[in-house]
Amino acid sequence: METLDFLFGRVMPALNEGVVVSIQLIVPSALLGVFFGIVIGTLRVYGTFGLDTAANAYAALFRGTPLVVQLLFLYYGLPNIGIYLEPYGAAVIGFALCSAAYHSEYIRGGLLATRRGQLLASQALGFSTWQSMLSIIVPQAVRRALPGCGNEIIYLIKYSSLAYIVTCMELTGQGKMIATQTFRFSEVFLAVGAYYLLIVTVATFLLRKLEDRLRIPGFGHA
Amino acid sequence: MENTPILRVENVSKSYNGKAVLKSVSLELNAGQHKVLIGPSGGGKSTLLHCMNYLVTPDSGRIQLDGREVNAHSRKELYAFRQQVGMIFQEFNLFDHLTALDNVAIALRKVKGQSRKEAETRAMAELERVGLADRARHYPAELSGGQKQRVSIARALAMDPKVMLLDEPTSALDPELTGEVVSVIRALARSGMTMAMATHQMEFARALADEILFMQGGEIIERGSPAELLAPGAATRTADFCRRLAEMGGD
Numbered sequence: 001m002e003t004l005d006f007l008f009g010r011v012m013p014a015l016n017e018g019v020v021v022s023i024q025l026i027v028p029s030a031l032l033g034v035f036f037g038i039v040i041g042t043l044r045v046y047g048t049f050g051l052d053t054a055a056n057a058y059a060a061l062f063r064g065t066p067l068v069v070q071l072l073f074l075y076y077g078l079p080n081i082g083i084y085l086e087p088y089g090a091a092v093i094g095f096a097l098c099s100a101a102y103h104s105e106y107i108r109g110g111l112l113a114t115r116r117g118q119l120l121a122s123q124a125l126g127f128s129t130w131q132s133m134l135s136i137i138v139p140q141a142v143r144r145a146l147p148g149c150g151n152e153i154i155y156l157i158k159y160s161s162l163a164y165i166v167t168c169m170e171l172t173g174q175g176k177m178i179a180t181q182t183f184r185f186s187e188v189f190l191a192v193g194a195y196y197l198l199i200v201t202v203a204t205f206l207l208r209k210l211e212d213r214l215r216i217p218g219f220g221h222a
Numbered sequence: 223m224e225n226t227p228i229l230r231v232e233n234v235s236k237s238y239n240g241k242a243v244l245k246s247v248s249l250e251l252n253a254g255q256h257k258v259l260i261g262p263s264g265g266g267k268s269t270l271l272h273c274m275n276y277l278v279t280p281d282s283g284r285i286q287l288d289g290r291e292v293n294a295h296s297r298k299e300l301y302a303f304r305q306q307v308g309m310i311f312q313e314f315n316l317f318d319h320l321t322a323l324d325n326v327a328i329a330l331r332k333v334k335g336q337s338r339k340e341a342e343t344r345a346m347a348e349l350e351r352v353g354l355a356d357r358a359r360h361y362p363a364e365l366s367g368g369q370k371q372r373v374s375i376a377r378a379l380a381m382d383p384k385v386m387l388l389d390e391p392t393s394a395l396d397p398e399l400t401g402e403v404v405s406v407i408r409a410l411a412r413s414g415m416t417m418a419m420a421t422h423q424m425e426f427a428r429a430l431a432d433e434i435l436f437m438q439g440g441e442i443i444e445r446g447s448p449a450e451l452l453a454p455g456a457a458t459r460t461a462d463f464c465r466r467l468a469e470m471g472g473d
Contacts, residue, residue, distance in 0.1 A: 114318075121315035121374070124275055125329035125381060126305035128297065135332055140319045218318055218363025 003187060011178055011191050018174030019195055025088070025160045025170055026199075029095035030153050036096065037103020037149070042138060044104060045111040046129075055104070062101035068162055070094050075166035087168035091160075099156050106148030110141030143219050150207040157199050171195055226289040227252045228416050229307070229385050234273050234283030243269045245440040246283070251385060251418055256411050258431035259420040260460065266440040267420035268312075271387045274418065275307045276300055287384070305333060308378030310388040314370040316362040316377075322349060322369075323358040326377045334381070348376035352406050368399035372406050379410075386410070388419035392426075424464045428452060436460045 043055035062070070075090040085093065114137055122132040142149075164173030175192035179185045227250035236244040244266050251257060259267040272278040274285065276294055285292055292303045317325050326345035330336045336344070349355050352372040362370055371391055378386060391407065392400040404426055411417060411430055421427050427434060428448040436444040436451070436459055444451060444459050451460040 115313075115315070117311060117313050117315035118317055120277055121309070121311060121317070121377075122329070124277055124304055124307075124309035124311075125377070126301045126333040127329065128301055131332050135328060136317050136319075140317075143319065216319055216363075217361040 006182075006184065007187060007191060010182070011175075011188055014174045014178050015171060015191060015195055018169060018171035019199070021088075021168065021170040021173075022157075022160055022163075022199070025091055025095065025163055025168070026157055029092050029099060029160070030156055032092070032096035033099030033152070033156065034103055034149060036100035037152075038107050038138060038142065040100055041104035041107025041111065041141070041145075042133060044108050046133065046137075059101045059104050062098050063105070067094065067098050067159055068165060070098060071162060071166050087163070087166045090166050091163035091168045094166075095156060095160060095163075098159075099152060102152045102155075103145075103149050106145040106152065107141055109148070110144035111137065113144050114140045140219075143214055143216065146207075146211055146214065150204075150211070153207065154200055154203060157203055158196060161196075227286075228288060229274065229418075230284075230286040230289075231270075231274060232284040232286070234270070234280040234285065236269055236273060236278060236280050243440050244273065244280070247437075247440070247442055248283075249418075249435065249442065251416050253416055254414045255432050256417045256419070256430050257433045257435060258427040259418065259435050259437055260422070260424070260427055261437035261463065265437040267437050268389050269440075270437070271309070271389045271418065271420060274385075274387055275304055275309045277304075277309065301333070305381050306384045308381060308383035308386040310371070310374055310378060310386065310391050312390040312393050314362075314367070314374045314394070316365075316370050316374055318362050321359050321361055322354060322365065322373045322376075325362070325373055326380050329377065330380055344380055345376070348380045349373070351379065352376045353402075366399060367395045368402045371395065371403045375403075375406055375410070385416045385418070388417065388421075390420050390422065392421065392423060422467065424452075424467060434460060436463065 040055045040058055043051045044059065045052075047055055071090065071094040074085060074094050075087065078085060118136055119132055122136045123129075127135070160170065161172035163170045164176060169177070172192060175188050179188040182188070229251040231247060231249050233246045233248055234244055235242065235246050247266070247270055249257065259270065261267060269278060273280045276285070276292065279294055287303060287306060293299045317328065320328060323342060323345050326348050327338070327341040330341035330344055331338060346355060346358060349358050352375055354369060354372055354376065357365060357369060362373075365373065388407065392403050395403060400423070404423070407419070408430065419430070431448050433445060434448055434451050435442045438459070450456070451458045452464060453461075
């Protein structure tokens with residue numbers, strides 16, 4: 001009884017507050033991450049004038065360093081050069097930048113799997129390179145990359161827990177606070193884990209829906 | 223104006239990695255003319271056709287449409303030029319994520335700026351013309367090779383090109399599927415479309431061509447009417463090539 005009172009009276013109100021912040025972190029980070037991932041991935045494959053090299057360097061940098069280090073740099077390091085970010089802002093920027101690097105890898109694979117003849121065909125019809133990318137090549141690459149990108153979004157949901165390191169009080173942060181105040185680590189972190197499991201389950205369902213909606217004969221499983 | 227060819231190719235050369243693929247090739251296409259390129263693979267037919275649409279930029283030489291030289295450095299001119307020169311590829315190159323209807327309509331919308339309704343009406347008319355109105359909502363993965371190639375012809379025709387270039391339009395098809403594509407191309411020729419086509423189908427070439435151009439080693443080494451080049455006992459490279467094709471069992 002006492003445990004239930006503790007969970008419902010103390011833990012859940014705090015975690016509910018935290019989960020709202022988590023979702024506020026995850027949704028914009030995921031959208032920005034996918035958007036920049038598509039841009040970076042496309043530049044990596046089709047970029048000219050050194051843009052491909054720059055995009056490759058970006059991906060190497062953000063995939064090659066720990067996210068925690070990136071967040072610490074954004075929040076504690078940037079003030080040294082006069083840039084002050086809110087904890088929330090620092091976390092979203094960090095997540096989006098890191099996520100974009102991974103998405104770009106999936107998009108790159110999707111682009112390479114899209115037959116180049118279609119680019120030629122669109123050019124023969126008078127498409128500019130930009131129009132070809134936007135209407136022909138990228139929509140196919142995104143469909144092919146969707147399972148991978150979905151996986152990356154699931155990862156993002158979980159690494160959003162790192163936001164508490166830059167003092168952004170999201171789900172894990174709230175849990176850690178109660179746990180250290182009450183020393184009831186096992187109950188609190190089991191509850192925190194259950195919350196993440198729930199978010200991931202919902203996200204998996206939504207991503208599956210999206211895949212179904214975008215399904216076209218000839219792409220993946222017909 | 224009467225004598226201005228629709229498409230004129232003058233001394234066009236192209237090399238890849240120092241290897242000459244086209245050596246100063248010239249040809250003219252007058253209104254309503256049908257020219258057929260034949261010759262061994264790697265002879266430069268495909269590269270020539272790609273140059274004629276500026277999908278491949280020639281190293282030197284000139285290409286004129288309706289007596290006007292194309293300025294390949296101006297993207298705008300290049301895009302406008304390509305709209306007027308239709309291209310059919312051996313591998314069809316349909317847009318895999320679009321239905322047959324959208325494959326035809328998308329360039330009308332994105333390049334010509336037509337409304338969706340306007341573009342779809344036109345696209346439907348072109349699909350009817352190639353006998354595929356009932357396949358309009360199918361995706362490329364749901365079409366046979368012959369149907370795909372007919373959609374790609376409809377897609378090119380919807381842009382109202384002045385010339386059509388066909389790069390071995392039946393070579394990637396199973397033999398039993400070439401017939402439907404050949405008859406669409408024949409109907410197109412009868413309608414007066416100006417065309418240049420590369421093919422290995424000699425019967426088709428003989429029936430269609432006003433002039434046959436035999437290409438080998440990046441040069442046009444013989445040109446003439448099918449009657450001249452393929453006359454019984456003619457001692458031409460073209461006739462020799464055809465005999466060897468026939469011996470190999472290819473048509």
